[in-house]
Amino acid sequence: MKLDFSQVEDIEDLRAVPEGEYVCRVAEVRVSTSPSGHLRWGLRWEVVQGEFQGRTACWDSLHWTERGLSRAKYVLKVLGFEAEGQMELEAGELENRQALVVCVPEEREDPVSGIRRLMNRVPFSGYRALPAA
Numbered sequence: 001m002k003l004d005f006s007q008v009e010d011i012e013d014l015r016a017v018p019e020g021e022y023v024c025r026v027a028e029v030r031v032s033t034s035p036s037g038h039l040r041w042g043l044r045w046e047v048v049q050g051e052f053q054g055r056t057a058c059w060d061s062l063h064w065t066e067r068g069l070s071r072a073k074y075v076l077k078v079l080g081f082e083a084e085g086q087m088e089l090e091a092g093e094l095e096n097r098q099a100l101v102v103c104v105p106e107e108r109e110d111p112v113s114g115i116r117r118l119m120n121r122v123p124f125s126g127y128r129a130l131p132a133a
Contacts, residue, residue, distance in 0.1 A: 011116040016055040017103060019120070022047045023130065024057050024101040026079070029091040039064040041091050045101050045122075058103045058120035071124060078127040102126035 027046035034040050041064075045057045062072040076083040079097040103120040110117065 011107065011118055014117055014119045015103075015105065017047060017052045017057050017120065019103055019105055021100055021102045022052065022057050023049050023098060025096050025098045026094045027056070027096075029094050031091050034063065038068075040068075041094070043094065048098065057101055058122055060122045074125065075127055078129045080129070098130055100128040100130060 022045075024045040025048050026043050028042075028044040030042040030044075032040055032042060041062045043060050043062065045060065047053050047055050047057050062068065062075060064072065073083045076089075078099050079094060081087070081089070101122060104123060104126070105118055106121040107116055107118050109115070
């Protein structure tokens, strides 16, 4: 077998959709602890209309730390929650909520394997509420 890898990049592309803005729903919320020991909720955003409907647009996280609360508040408001004052909230309450989500590519290198991976991420303010029906 003769192979030519001269045009093959050394990067694993994990994106299911190209860069852009999509109407998405929170398809899954995974509750976990970060390496630094704080609580975080991983949100899997699924495209709900158009050419890429049903595909995972990206994953994003809400970090329940002093530093992460401003973004969490912003995202919750976009999702229709009244994030003012005190509130009780369970991770599952975010599921099926919708928003316009901006996906931008981000390249990361796995520190263990050295493999470069390309995936989508959401910028800090990369969410917008959907127009009222």
